[in-house]
Amino acid sequence: MNSVSDFDQVRQAFMTDVITGLHQAQKTIPCKWFYDETGSALFEDITKTPEYYPTRVETALLGSITPALSEIIPNLGAIIEPGSGASIKTRLLLETQPNLTTYLPIDISAEFLNTTAERLRLDFPDIDIWPMVGDFSTTFLPDQIGADIEKLVFFPGSTIGNFNPDEALGLLRNFHALAGQRGWLLIGVDTTQDADQLHAAYNDKAGITARFNKNLLVRANRELDADFDLTQFRHDARYNPSESRIEMHLVSACEQQVTIDDERFDFVAGESIFTESCHKYARDRFLAMAATSGWQLEQLWQDPVESGFTLMLFRSR
Numbered sequence: 001m002n003s004v005s006d007f008d009q010v011r012q013a014f015m016t017d018v019i020t021g022l023h024q025a026q027k028t029i030p031c032k033w034f035y036d037e038t039g040s041a042l043f044e045d046i047t048k049t050p051e052y053y054p055t056r057v058e059t060a061l062l063g064s065i066t067p068a069l070s071e072i073i074p075n076l077g078a079i080i081e082p083g084s085g086a087s088i089k090t091r092l093l094l095e096t097q098p099n100l101t102t103y104l105p106i107d108i109s110a111e112f113l114n115t116t117a118e119r120l121r122l123d124f125p126d127i128d129i130w131p132m133v134g135d136f137s138t139t140f141l142p143d144q145i146g147a148d149i150e151k152l153v154f155f156p157g158s159t160i161g162n163f164n165p166d167e168a169l170g171l172l173r174n175f176h177a178l179a180g181q182r183g184w185l186l187i188g189v190d191t192t193q194d195a196d197q198l199h200a201a202y203n204d205k206a207g208i209t210a211r212f213n214k215n216l217l218v219r220a221n222r223e224l225d226a227d228f229d230l231t232q233f234r235h236d237a238r239y240n241p242s243e244s245r246i247e248m249h250l251v252s253a254c255e256q257q258v259t260i261d262d263e264r265f266d267f268v269a270g271e272s273i274f275t276e277s278c279h280k281y282a283r284d285r286f287l288a289m290a291a292t293s294g295w296q297l298e299q300l301w302q303d304p305v306e307s308g309f310t311l312m313l314f315r316s317r
């Protein structure tokens with residue numbers, strides 16, 4: 001459980017991001033705030049929808065490469081996973097890498113992370129499970145993991161796509177520091193460019209992505225004492241081909257005012273809050289970004305059938 005002061009700090013950071021974001025010309029709220037306990041559970045539901053190919057494709061790819069991985073990194077001792085969520089794909093690695101002693105999941109969604117860690121401890125009693133609650137863009141490794149242990153940063157789910165290219169470069173550099181010398185990075189990158197497939201994936205017929213998006217307003221109403229009228233905002237996910245990204249918005253259905261912490265924000269009809277980007281980096285562009293951040297490509301595996309989803313394994317230079 002979080003302590004009260006943790007909760008107050010998180011609430012204050014959420015408040016600052018929401019107030020700052022809603023003052024911008026294009027109103028925005030950073031996507032990391034999607035993930036309270038409900039948001040994390042809704043994301044898991046999204047991954048089970050038929051339209052959401054990234055999880056299905058990446059899990060199949062991962063299952064097929066675990067023998068190769070243990071040959072390439074026979075002495076892999078620790079896995080660090082920023083944005084670990086339910087750690088479902090990670091189980092494929094925990095089950096198969098012979099010398100693994102430590103797993104460090106890092107996530108902003110505290111309750112969900114701790115519940116997941118408890119389950120993993122039961123299922124993998126021989127592996128030390130050390131959950132770390134926090135923002136992975138600023139997290140440093142605890143001293144307990146010695147420099148001599150070979151480490152892999154595992155970053156699946158195309159979470160890297162939620163960052164614009166400059167931020168993604170910063171993250172790749174941070175992961176390089178986390179992995180240390182002789183470290184590794186296994187990352188899932190969605191290189192799909194098919195606009196129809198992308199549109200379907202972020203506008204599932206069951207409406208779960210819409211609930212996930214709107215949960216941001218539910219959370220703001222609960223934690224920030226905001227008064228968003230949920231019936232007057234609708235989910236919108238559009239593909240922007242010039243930026244190669246899906247953009248998620250919450251669109252105001254009418255002219256309206258919202259009050260947060262005694263501040264009033266005006267919306268005209270059709271005005272939106274930009275809530276998430278999912279960049280679909282072309283393969284060569286991503287490889288160049290990784291190289292700039294100190295990573296050397298070891299191997300990549302691409303989905304041959306359904307999409308351009310790619311798992312890339314890098315070693316630190």
Ligand SMILES: C[S@@+](CC[C@H](N)C(=O)[O-])C[C@H]1O[C@@H](n2cnc3c(N)ncnc32)[C@H](O)[C@@H]1O
Nearest residue numbers: 032035083084085107108109134135136156157
């Ligand atoms: C797209 S989901 C991916 C979950 C999982 N890794 C997968 O592949 O299915 C992103 C995950 O990262 C976490 N997350 C997002 N932004 C974060 C941040 N800045 N710091 C820590 N965790 C973050 C979310 O809570 C969520 O669990």
